[in-house]
Amino acid sequence: MDESELQALKRRTSIVIVIILALFGILVVRLWFLQILRGSQYLKMSENNRIRLQWLPAPRGNILDRNGRPLIVNRPYFNVTWNKEDAPDPELIIRKMAAILKVNVSEILKRIREAADYPRHLPILLKEDIDWPTLVYIENHQYELPGVHIETLPSRKYNFGNLASHLVGYLGRINEKELKKFGDSYLPSDQIGKMGIERIYEKLLRGEKGRRYVEVDVHGFEQREIMEQAPLPGKDLKLTIDIALQQTAERALRGKAGAVVMMEVNSGKLLVLASSPPLKLQEFIGGISTKNWKAMLNDPLKPFINKTIQGQYPPGSTYKIVTALAGLSEGAITPDTIFYCTGSMLLYGRRYHCWKRSGHGAVNLKKALRESCDIYFYHVGLKVGVNNLAKYALSLGLGRKTGINMPNEKPGLVPTKSWKRRRYKQEWQEGETMSVAIGQGFNLVTPLQVCEMTATLANGGTRYRPQFVESVIDADGKVVKPFRPVIDGHALGSKHSLALIRAGLVAAVNEKHGTGSVARMKSILVGGKTGTAQVVRLAQYRHLPAKDIPYKYRDHAWFTCFAPADKPQIAITVLVEHGRHGGSEAAPIAKALLEQYFNGKTAEHPTDK
Amino acid sequence: MFQFDRRLILNFDWILLLTVLAVIGMGLVNLYSATTNGYTSSHIFIKQIYFYIIGLGLVVTIISVDYRVLLSWNYVFYGVIILLLIMAKFFGNSAGGAQRWINLGFFKLQPSEPAKLAMVICLASYYYRKDTGKGFSLRELIAPGLLAGIPFILIVKQPDLGTALMIAMIAISMTLFVKLRWSTLVIIIMACMIIAPLGWKFALKPYQQQRIETFLHPEGDPLTTGYHIMQSKIAVGSGRAFGKGFLKGSQAHLDFLPEHHTDFAFSVWAEEFGFAGSVFFLACYTFMLLLGLNIALSARDKFGVLLAFGIVALIFWQAFINLAMILGLLPVVGMPLPLFSYGGSSLLTNMAGICILFNIRMRRFMVKTT
Numbered sequence: 001m002d003e004s005e006l007q008a009l010k011r012r013t014s015i016v017i018v019i020i021l022a023l024f025g026i027l028v029v030r031l032w033f034l035q036i037l038r039g040s041q042y043l044k045m046s047e048n049n050r051i052r053l054q055w056l057p058a059p060r061g062n063i064l065d066r067n068g069r070p071l072i073v074n075r076p077y078f079n080v081t082w083n084k085e086d087a088p089d090p091e092l093i094i095r096k097m098a099a100i101l102k103v104n105v106s107e108i109l110k111r112i113r114e115a116a117d118y119p120r121h122l123p124i125l126l127k128e129d130i131d132w133p134t135l136v137y138i139e140n141h142q143y144e145l146p147g148v149h150i151e152t153l154p155s156r157k158y159n160f161g162n163l164a165s166h167l168v169g170y171l172g173r174i175n176e177k178e179l180k181k182f183g184d185s186y187l188p189s190d191q192i193g194k195m196g197i198e199r200i201y202e203k204l205l206r207g208e209k210g211r212r213y214v215e216v217d218v219h220g221f222e223q224r225e226i227m228e229q230a231p232l233p234g235k236d237l238k239l240t241i242d243i244a245l246q247q248t249a250e251r252a253l254r255g256k257a258g259a260v261v262m263m264e265v266n267s268g269k270l271l272v273l274a275s276s277p278p279l280k281l282q283e284f285i286g287g288i289s290t291k292n293w294k295a296m297l298n299d300p301l302k303p304f305i306n307k308t309i310q311g312q313y314p315p316g317s318t319y320k321i322v323t324a325l326a327g328l329s330e331g332a333i334t335p336d337t338i339f340y341c342t343g344s345m346l347l348y349g350r351r352y353h354c355w356k357r358s359g360h361g362a363v364n365l366k367k368a369l370r371e372s373c374d375i376y377f378y379h380v381g382l383k384v385g386v387n388n389l390a391k392y393a394l395s396l397g398l399g400r401k402t403g404i405n406m407p408n409e410k411p412g413l414v415p416t417k418s419w420k421r422r423r424y425k426q427e428w429q430e431g432e433t434m435s436v437a438i439g440q441g442f443n444l445v446t447p448l449q450v451c452e453m454t455a456t457l458a459n460g461g462t463r464y465r466p467q468f469v470e471s472v473i474d475a476d477g478k479v480v481k482p483f484r485p486v487i488d489g490h491a492l493g494s495k496h497s498l499a500l501i502r503a504g505l506v507a508a509v510n511e512k513h514g515t516g517s518v519a520r521m522k523s524i525l526v527g528g529k530t531g532t533a534q535v536v537r538l539a540q541y542r543h544l545p546a547k548d549i550p551y552k553y554r555d556h557a558w559f560t561c562f563a564p565a566d567k568p569q570i571a572i573t574v575l576v577e578h579g580r581h582g583g584s585e586a587a588p589i590a591k592a593l594l595e596q597y598f599n600g601k602t603a604e605h606p607t608d609k
Numbered sequence: 610m611f612q613f614d615r616r617l618i619l620n621f622d623w624i625l626l627l628t629v630l631a632v633i634g635m636g637l638v639n640l641y642s643a644t645t646n647g648y649t650s651s652h653i654f655i656k657q658i659y660f661y662i663i664g665l666g667l668v669v670t671i672i673s674v675d676y677r678v679l680l681s682w683n684y685v686f687y688g689v690i691i692l693l694l695i696m697a698k699f700f701g702n703s704a705g706g707a708q709r710w711i712n713l714g715f716f717k718l719q720p721s722e723p724a725k726l727a728m729v730i731c732l733a734s735y736y737y738r739k740d741t742g743k744g745f746s747l748r749e750l751i752a753p754g755l756l757a758g759i760p761f762i763l764i765v766k767q768p769d770l771g772t773a774l775m776i777a778m779i780a781i782s783m784t785l786f787v788k789l790r791w792s793t794l795v796i797i798i799m800a801c802m803i804i805a806p807l808g809w810k811f812a813l814k815p816y817q818q819q820r821i822e823t824f825l826h827p828e829g830d831p832l833t834t835g836y837h838i839m840q841s842k843i844a845v846g847s848g849r850a851f852g853k854g855f856l857k858g859s860q861a862h863l864d865f866l867p868e869h870h871t872d873f874a875f876s877v878w879a880e881e882f883g884f885a886g887s888v889f890f891l892a893c894y895t896f897m898l899l900l901g902l903n904i905a906l907s908a909r910d911k912f913g914v915l916l917a918f919g920i921v922a923l924i925f926w927q928a929f930i931n932l933a934m935i936l937g938l939l940p941v942v943g944m945p946l947p948l949f950s951y952g953g954s955s956l957l958t959n960m961a962g963i964c965i966l967f968n969i970r971m972r973r974f975m976v977k978t979t
Contacts, residue, residue: 005740005911006910006911006914008788009786009787009905009911009914009915009918010905010906010914012786012788013902013905013906013914013918016786016902016918016921016922017899017902020895020898020899020902020925021895023929024891024894024895024929026933026938027891027929027932027933027936027938028888028891030933030936030937030938031845031879031884031887031888031891031936032884034842034845034846034936034937035845035846035848035849035850035879035883035884035887036849036850036884038846039846039847039848039849039850039884040849041846042842042843042845042846042847042849043846043847043849045843045846045847046843046844046847046859046860046880047859049840049843049859049860050859050860215859
């Protein structure tokens with residue numbers, strides 16, 4: 001009985017063998033399905049599981065002046081972070097860090113509370129931008145401060161404060177619109193040029209981020225590096241700007257609203273491009289506060305406006321260059337044509353005054369330019385007509401954007417008959433031609449345009465486009481993009497006419513009764529033209545002594561000049577808003593620059609030609 | 610009793626020993642990979658080695674005593690196990706919400722592991738004493754049902770669904786092996802079909818229900834419960850034909866795989882050695898089980914046959930459920946892969962089981978057929 005039972009059990013064992021083989025067979029089939037059929041898919045999934053891409057920031061390019069002096073460079077910016085998870089005794093660390101960072105414990109606790117929503121393994125930012133001694137101390141005491149780390153971020157260092165602030169601009173955190181526009185190459189935490197050169201040359205300055213592929217575990221902790229592609233540093237920009245001259249210009253404009261433009265007449269290279277008041281660049285690092293932003297917006301001197309290219313002003317007497325050129329070229333006058341100035345003239349029953357109420361007497365071209373006689377230019381304007389004035393103005397670069405590589409440049413305004421019809425649905429009045437002829441009508445110009453006009457006059461009629469980048473230099477110091485002058489056009493009229501006007505401007509600076517005598521130099525012959533741009537034509541203010549006119553109704557002061565007169569190298573244009581008189585307010589600034597350029601230059605930069 | 614008989618050595622199953630050593634060797638290689646930090650072996654690996662050394666003592670003890678001693682000690686074992694299970698419930702260490710361990714100082718004993726083996730011994734003794742020739746009726750199943758039911762309920766209450774299921778699987782396998790009447794079988798199956806939905810509703814904890822639901826729809830919840838299944842399948846699948854290589858399994862080494870040294874140990878193996886390595890492992894494992902069944906076939910007494918079968922069933926079901934779970938064929942339950950996964954209790958229990966197999970084989974000449 002027992003034996004038969006035993007045999008029965010053993011028979012059943014063979015069934016068990018079949019069952020075992022069958023079930024393990026299922027497992028083999030399943031393995032085949034997962035590993036052979038779907039293997040590649042799962043391999044890809046496992047890759048995605050573990051490989052993380054880290055971006056390595058590229059050092060941003062430096063901005064240098066024409067002599068290679070660094071204007072804006074990078075500086076590392078050190079933040080202290082703390083990984084609470086790594087600290088066995090968090091309270092001790094909090095107390096230690098409060099002492100090291102010289103802050104209250106409560107402040108650190110506040111930061112920890114603020115970070116409560118972030119994933120636990122993400123470090124908490126304890127303090128931004130710590131100084132060097134603190135950094136060294138923390139680095140040396142790493143072992144006593146488990147979980148405390150120093151995070152290094154690149155930032156901008158402004159070697160010369162707010163110098164050329166409108167030109168260089170600033171960086172800010174990229175916004176949603178920009179992210180959409182530039183797509184993949186930026187991260188939401190990235191900085192991007194928001195204004196000026198930082199924005200215009202963003203692509204060059206920025207370089208290319210490096211990539212680092214690291215293997216991470218499920219918590220996101222780095223295990224090892226798989227591949228690294230080094231970042232490509234941004235390119236350096238060497239500007240045509242001269243830091244020393246720019247400093248002189250900005251110092252002279254301090255406390256005023258205004259602009260200074262200084263240009264090489266034979267290339268269009270800008271030596272100075274100053275707008276006052278400057279932007280406070282420091283405040284933009286790490287994002288400007290609403291308070292500071294509002295303060296800048298509400299400043300009556302309007303620091304946000306780059307007055308060199310966005311400030312549009314009546315040109316005042318500087319426009320007499322245009323009127324003179326039109327008169328000579330159109331044959332309305334010769335250098336010897338004489339008009340009599342009695343202090344005023346009548347046209348259709350309305351009296352038009354010269355700025356000099358007692359009159360200039362007999363006035364020829366030279367005297368007219370020297371003493372800025374309005375009556376003379378009224379006559380010339382009437383003879384050539386407003387449309388001819390416009391033609392010559394345009395050829396000198398007024399009424400259109402200069403083409404400087406900066407956004408939001410204003411074109412100014414050169415009025416014509418058809419413009420008035422379009423704009424006001426009215427016919428042009430002869431009297432308006434007279435106003436235009438002395439630069440007080442509808443015309444509007446920017447300081448850069450006036451400087452370009454002066455440069456064109458000085459170099460004999462070639463209109464160079466204003467540029468501010470001397471060269472683009474890569475990280476190895478190789479020039480990848482040299483400066484190339486761009487000629488945008490030529491002044492209408494003969495070289496002789498331009499020479500006659502230059503002679504008039506030289507007289508204005510160097511002869512008796514000249515309006516620009518303030519800019520006179522001992523060693524160098526300067527030619528220049530003052531200008532006073534009326535802000536209002538309200539009669540109630542016109543007769544008041546200058547100092548009693550409310551600031552915002554005071555006239556703008558212009559001075560534009562070139563030097564040396566025989567072989568011009570540079571042109572300088574100064575505008576001081578509400579500065580009243582070009583001769584007294586604007587010309588001294590130009591004089592200071594001339595002195596520095598011609599007299600100080602050889603001493604300071606002996607290698608520069 | 611302890612006098613040495615030359616035939617004990619002659620009858621030792623050397624092939625089984627080699628196969629078992631192969632499986633254990635693969636387990637250790639895998640454990641090293643699963644737990645190393647990249648430079649040194651981890652304390653877990655060292656601990657497992659210690660367990661094998663302790664296990665060696667167990668081996669010597671078990672094979673030197675005639676397995677039929679178990680016949681007289683079976684209820685003592687059973688009683689001790691039940692006591693330990695109760696102790697674990699009330700005084701045990703809890704981990705992951707389950708109270709499964711009794712801290713013995715040097716080692717945390719998980720009594721539900723030896724309970725499986727005790728179940729095998731107990732049922733083998735019980736059925737050995739019963740006349741099983743005509744097959745069991747329903748009434749005759751009450752006693753073995755109680756024998757299995759008490760530890761089953763205690764383990765379900767821990768809660769440890771996997772081990773409880775294992776107890777049930779062993780009991781069912783062994784009972785079917787000794788033969789049931791057809792009528793009994795039909796009644797049991799029908800009863801199960803009625804009880805199963807009720808059990809789902811009342812006996813299972815929400816997390817256990819969720820695990821089963823997740824198994825049925827893994828894509829619905831990839832971050833929490835579906836995560837284990839998904840990551841395990843990624844690990845296995847990404848091994849492809851020949852694997853990523855020893856120590857190169859990214860899934861395991863980067864902690865994407867949960868429990869990769871215990872229940873999910875095999876997915877590390879499959880990831881690092883691919884289809885080829887996996888099939889090789891399964892072949893060894895199957896061969897080991899078939900050698901176990903061969904011992905059952907060669908045993909000269911009914912107790913030996915039942916005991917050997919029970920041990921094979923114990924190892925087989927654990928292995929199958931574990932592997933099927935890793936490959937996404939069954940829901941996730943706590944179930945180690947015998948002789949492969951890390952864990953002292955499981956290791957010692959399964960080694961003891963294997964030793965009993967050797968024991969039966971060695972002493973087959975001693976049984977006189979009547």
